[in-house]
Amino acid sequence: MKTYLDCIPCFYRQALDAARIAGTDEIKQKQIVDKISQLIPDFPLEASPPEMGREIYSLVGEISGVKDPFKEIKENSNRFALKLYPKLKQEIDSSEDRLLAAVKLSIIGNIIDYGAKNSLNVVEEIDHLFQGNFTINNENNSTTFKYNQFKESLNKVNNIIYLADNAGEVVFDRLLIEELVEELGEQVIYVVRGKPIINDALIEDALFCGINEITKIISSGSDAPGTLLEYCSPEFIRLYQKAELIISKGQGNYEALSEEDRPIFFLFRAKCPVIAEDVGCKVGDIVLVGR
Numbered sequence: 001m002k003t004y005l006d007c008i009p010c011f012y013r014q015a016l017d018a019a020r021i022a023g024t025d026e027i028k029q030k031q032i033v034d035k036i037s038q039l040i041p042d043f044p045l046e047a048s049p050p051e052m053g054r055e056i057y058s059l060v061g062e063i064s065g066v067k068d069p070f071k072e073i074k075e076n077s078n079r080f081a082l083k084l085y086p087k088l089k090q091e092i093d094s095s096e097d098r099l100l101a102a103v104k105l106s107i108i109g110n111i112i113d114y115g116a117k118n119s120l121n122v123v124e125e126i127d128h129l130f131q132g133n134f135t136i137n138n139e140n141n142s143t144t145f146k147y148n149q150f151k152e153s154l155n156k157v158n159n160i161i162y163l164a165d166n167a168g169e170v171v172f173d174r175l176l177i178e179e180l181v182e183e184l185g186e187q188v189i190y191v192v193r194g195k196p197i198i199n200d201a202l203i204e205d206a207l208f209c210g211i212n213e214i215t216k217i218i219s220s221g222s223d224a225p226g227t228l229l230e231y232c233s234p235e236f237i238r239l240y241q242k243a244e245l246i247i248s249k250g251q252g253n254y255e256a257l258s259e260e261d262r263p264i265f266f267l268f269r270a271k272c273p274v275i276a277e278d279v280g281c282k283v284g285d286i287v288l289v290g291r
Contacts, residue, residue, distance in 0.1 A: 193220060
């Protein structure tokens with residue numbers, strides 16, 4: 001996905017939020033904002049937003065001296081989500097369509113996102129679900145929720161690469177991976193970021209959330225808030241090029257890979273107007289679209 005002009009104010013907001021979370025004073029915050037102001041004139045709109053995100057969070061780490069400012073936030077997100085796991089699993093067990101339920105719960109987990117700061121609240125969403133107000137139905141007529149197409153694709157493949165997004169969200173991914181592995185017999189490789197970037201999941205987050213009990217975990221090698229292939233490891237690129245199917249979670253991965261000519265299904269919650277317009281949906285919608 002290209003970068004839109006409306007992304008530029010968001011770049012500044014992300015930088016300032018990250019700088020404050022890193023505990024910097026106003027002088028260092030100003031230094032970070034000034035540096036970004038120098039980068040933006042030369043940043044091509046043809047590049048995807050994660051390209052600038054990579055620069056932003058690198059600057060924050062360099063100037064603040066804090067390489068993983070979201071570490072505590074990620075740990076709290078993991079613990080919070082794990083407490084929900086038994087209830088989420090019950091929701092799938094009681095559903096008429098286990099896969100559809102797992103897909104939707106996986107996408108609900110995508111609201112645990114500190115990069116796309118928004119009004120969506122994970123606690124409210126989960127409460128809404130458990131109060132019986134969240135109807136898991138088949139929305140196949142939607143242009144941005146292609147469940148039938150997704151299900152048909154699963155029937156044609158044996159091997160899947162699953163691109164993770166955020167810490168905490170990993171638990172929601174686990175629900176879907178369990179259905180893919182245990183119920184459908186798919187072979188899945190779970191791919192996380194290579195280095196700390198916002199609250200994106202690392203190997204340690206996937207291990208904490210128990211993904212290793214179900215399937216293999218690898219790092220993409222990327223230090224960007226999206227799977228930018230030029231920054232990924234040779235091991236990942238080999239897997240990516242041979243993949244029969246790729247499940248891509250989150251807005252950052254959509255921004256990075258939406259123009260790739262690969263068998264990809266994008267699963268995420270549309271959390272900003274720019275993404276919603278690009279996809280063709282409304283802010284807050286759950287999205288399942290394939291290439």
